[in-house]
Amino acid sequence: MLDLYLPIAEVSVSAPLLVVLGAVVGFISGLFGIGGGFLMTPVLVFLGIPPAVAVASEANHVAASSTSGVISYTRRRAVDFKMGAVLAAGGAVGAIVGVEIFRWLLLLGQADLVVSLSYLVFLGVIGGLMLVESVQAIVRRRSGQTTGPRRDRRPVWLYGLPLKVRFPRSRLYISVIPPIALGIFVGVLSAIMGVGGGFILVPAMVYILRMPAAVVVGTSLFQIIITTSLASLLQAGRNQTVDIVLATLLLIGGVIGAQFGARASARFRAEELRALLAIIVLAVGINMGIGLFLTPEEPFVQISGAG
């Protein structure tokens, strides 16, 4: 049959299902410039794959679909490599710190709680804010109002900080401190939540760094490749939790889906895309978080890290 036994996850799963899942998440990844880990990791856990293996192997899938997507954006000159590198440098530091925090939480037995809370809080807040903003933008446009001049009132602190660097592709001249801090923050979260962090980076680049919308998605994908490749390597090297068969099945679908996603993104308006992403982000956040408030059917849970 088409079921495959995964050598590291040590469970048997349907291979076509994984390819299709990879393709769907890859499409979303290419469309929005997010890794898609926040969607895929919960699904893999639901399929019975041990969470540690799901998180580590998913990083590999995200690296693949982001590579597939980023090349399309590069051709459209829609990647700010300099900004991406700065974000990724912060992300690498954050990921290393985050992996240590995660190990500590695992030992405490509170990893589940922190993961669920992180999903609820970050996805809820970001999804909510993005939904409100994008719906307002859509309503403004539909009601015939001119969108008005782009709000170029950048926060003072962006200009007040030292170590200013020019980012020509983004038409920015700002301190490197905010992007590095953002990278670190996203890196920590990505290690804890098992995600690439695109869902935080995309809105942060738009609303905090005020980067032009055209380069946001490509730049986000570029920085995701670097951090997820590093995360995947660290997970394999330290924890032996990357399942190469699982990752390969997911990325076969993922790289193809990402191509269609990247193409489709040109056909939508930016605010419509953001509204759609906001809804997905909110739904996943609520879904992950709601379990914290419902009386569990089974009061006992097995947690990894024994022995």
Added chain:
Amino acid sequence: MAFIPPPPEAGPVVSAALTDTSVKVNSSFRGARIVLYGAIYDPRARPSDVVVIVRGPEQPLRIARKTKAAGVVWVNSRPVVFQGAPGFFMTASSRPLDQIAGFGALRRLGAGIDHLAINAPEEQQEETRYGIRDMVVSRLGTDYLDWRRGVVRLKQNAGLYAADPQGVKFVDQGLFRAEIDLPSGAPTGAYTAEIVLFQDGQPVSRRMRGLTVEKVGLERELYLLAHRRPWLYGLASVMIALAAGWAASAVFRRN
């Protein structure tokens, strides 16, 4: 293997063999069925029952209990480590266990999920690892039974602990057959199958048979590579990911 008949006075004897002593886990592994045949030699031909107990390799198990904090949020309690809970535990018998033997006999044999010995330490013991204390529950502690039931339920839900009161079938006079299903999530390692003959509620003869569940072929190579050369393995998987991403992009550009 030549069969040497037991001396006439020795009483009933059970004998059994597995049709396959090794289960190969390859990429198409979706669980396996272990088939065991056995015979009872009893000159007096008294009514007999057979119980087959299959145990998988022991694995330490960490579990936590969800408790309500601040009246709203369910959080995990401090984790508890159970040492030596078998990774797989299946009892097959010719009749429901409680009809075969009494509590004491079953408890001494560890037959059936209710009588499974999970080697929690006899005394309260605390370990400190990375500065975090893992409490190991005492066998004598008051909440031990609750936790133990939790362990069993989790394993049962994963299909790793089970009891089949019709798992042993007599196919002929004194000849029986047992089937034990291993789910695809069964741990790899050394298993034992213990075959016990009961008469009048007492175990009168026992046999032990070994069984290994091991990865073979590509599954084994990948598993070994991941554990022996983890950085090389990680580098390879990242390379596959980046190459696949680039290849897809190149293919689609041409179209």
